Amino acid sequence: MSATNFDIAIIGGGVIGLSIARALTGHQLSVAVIDAGQETPPATDAAAGMLAASFETASGEASLAEALYTLGAQSLAAWPVFAATLEEETGLSLDYRDDGILAVAFDEPQATALKISGDQLRARGSGASFLDGGAARRLEPALSDRVVAALYAPGDAQVDPRKVLIALRTTFRKNAGVLFYERVEHVDCSKDTRQLTLSNGERLGVKLVVLASGAAATQLIAGLPPPPITPVKGEAFAVDRGDNEFRHVIRCPAQPALPYLCPKAEGRVIIGATEIAGRRDASVDDASIRRLRASAADVVPAVHDWPETERWSGLRPATPDGAPILGRDLRGPDGVFLALGHYRNGILLAPACAMALAREILGGDAAGASPLTHLQPFRPERFDCGVAAREHG
Numbered sequence: 001m002s003a004t005n006f007d008i009a010i011i012g013g014g015v016i017g018l019s020i021a022r023a024l025t026g027h028q029l030s031v032a033v034i035d036a037g038q039e040t041p042p043a044t045d046a047a048a049g050m051l052a053a054s055f056e057t058a059s060g061e062a063s064l065a066e067a068l069y070t071l072g073a074q075s076l077a078a079w080p081v082f083a084a085t086l087e088e089e090t091g092l093s094l095d096y097r098d099d100g101i102l103a104v105a106f107d108e109p110q111a112t113a114l115k116i117s118g119d120q121l122r123a124r125g126s127g128a129s130f131l132d133g134g135a136a137r138r139l140e141p142a143l144s145d146r147v148v149a150a151l152y153a154p155g156d157a158q159v160d161p162r163k164v165l166i167a168l169r170t171t172f173r174k175n176a177g178v179l180f181y182e183r184v185e186h187v188d189c190s191k192d193t194r195q196l197t198l199s200n201g202e203r204l205g206v207k208l209v210v211l212a213s214g215a216a217a218t219q220l221i222a223g224l225p226p227p228p229i230t231p232v233k234g235e236a237f238a239v240d241r242g243d244n245e246f247r248h249v250i251r252c253p254a255q256p257a258l259p260y261l262c263p264k265a266e267g268r269v270i271i272g273a274t275e276i277a278g279r280r281d282a283s284v285d286d287a288s289i290r291r292l293r294a295s296a297a298d299v300v301p302a303v304h305d306w307p308e309t310e311r312w313s314g315l316r317p318a319t320p321d322g323a324p325i326l327g328r329d330l331r332g333p334d335g336v337f338l339a340l341g342h343y344r345n346g347i348l349l350a351p352a353c354a355m356a357l358a359r360e361i362l363g364g365d366a367a368g369a370s371p372l373t374h375l376q377p378f379r380p381e382r383f384d385c386g387v388a389a390r391e392h393g
Contacts, residue, residue: 003205006032009196011184012212013037014044016339016346018168019354020210025175027362032204036183036216043214043316043346048262048270049161050249051076051348052101054121054128054153067377068323075352079157082351090170095160095265102140103151103251104299110253111149118151128153142246142300158249160264161347187221189333208361212339215315224332227325227340228383231315233279235288236272239306252299259296271296284311318343326353327360329380337361338380
């Protein structure tokens with residue numbers, strides 16, 4: 001069977017892969033996206049669409065945590081234009097909301113922890129504010145009387161991840177992109193043109209490959225060190241709040257679940273999510289949903305009476321240090337770029353990562369804009385410091 005040729009193949013048809021594909025349009029490039037999402041529950045299915053740059057950090061070195069915060073803040077700042085232009089391109093609503101996010105506390109130790117977080121955020125230039133229980137309820141009347149304090153991040157936002165994914169697919173097809181709903185079985189980089197073999201037997205010849213396959217990332221490419229990705233299963237459900245007023249995303253304290261509540265359009269509220277490392281199945285446990293509902297109802301009592309409308313699960317792609325893997329792995333073959341390991345932040349980081357990867361793929365200023373962040377802290381080689389990387393040229 002003869003190969004179909006493209007300039008770039010993106011392995012992974014989730015929000016990250018499709019955002020990169022969108023960033024590459026307008027450069028006279030033929031782009032293919034290969035999406036095997038029907039076989040592996042994607043991270044989008046575990047996402048509620050929080051754009052919570054104020055509350056997501058990496059583990060390990062302080063410099064990496066600071067780099068991830070900066071990347072998240074820059075991507076959050078890019079989201080209003082990203083959402084508006086994507087809606088204009090497709091005529092579809094993303095349900096983007098910039099009402100801010102509230103993290104709440106039930107007792108003084110939790111309140112103290114929030115206050116410390118608020119001080120750290122303000123030192124970084126954030127507009128986060130610490131509220132007592134009364135002020136928090138004035139901002140969000142649905143909150144329980146048990147809430148004694150809250151940290152309010154007015155600049156944080158949210159979007160509907162399902163609508164974002166549909167819009168990205170729509171604009172990709174409008175720009176003559178080719179979407180394959182198949183699994184990549186093998187990538188041969190032994191020649192100048194990389195050869196991709198798909199599960200249906202079809203072969204693609206491409207100049208460059210972007211691996212953006214989320215929790216499904218495996219050793220597909222000979223000579224490329226296996227990406228250290230662990231699937232973390234997340235279960236979530238939605239309820240119908242009816243005509244009840246409820247505006248803000250709320251992050252709840254651990255007790256023992258650590259749920260969030262995200263109000264969406266048409267009365268829908270997403271409540272999630274569990275974190276179960278190493279699981280790849282799509283099942284949803286009744287006991288997990290009961291715990292999530294009980295914890296959410298401690299914060300918003302009306303949740304007790306809101307009927308469930310659906311439940312689902314998805315797989316978050318986690319890395320050992322909680323930060324993404326971005327750029328070309330200098331230990332592997334030329335022409336292969338990685339955009340992996342976004343864990344809980346794939347929706348938030350999509351605009352920044354897409355712009356940065358496009359700039360690197362296109363060779364710097366050819367992308368038409370400076371990158372939102374330098375990729376160095378997130379490069380793949382950080383997980384194998386004992387291997388000397390050749391100079392990046």
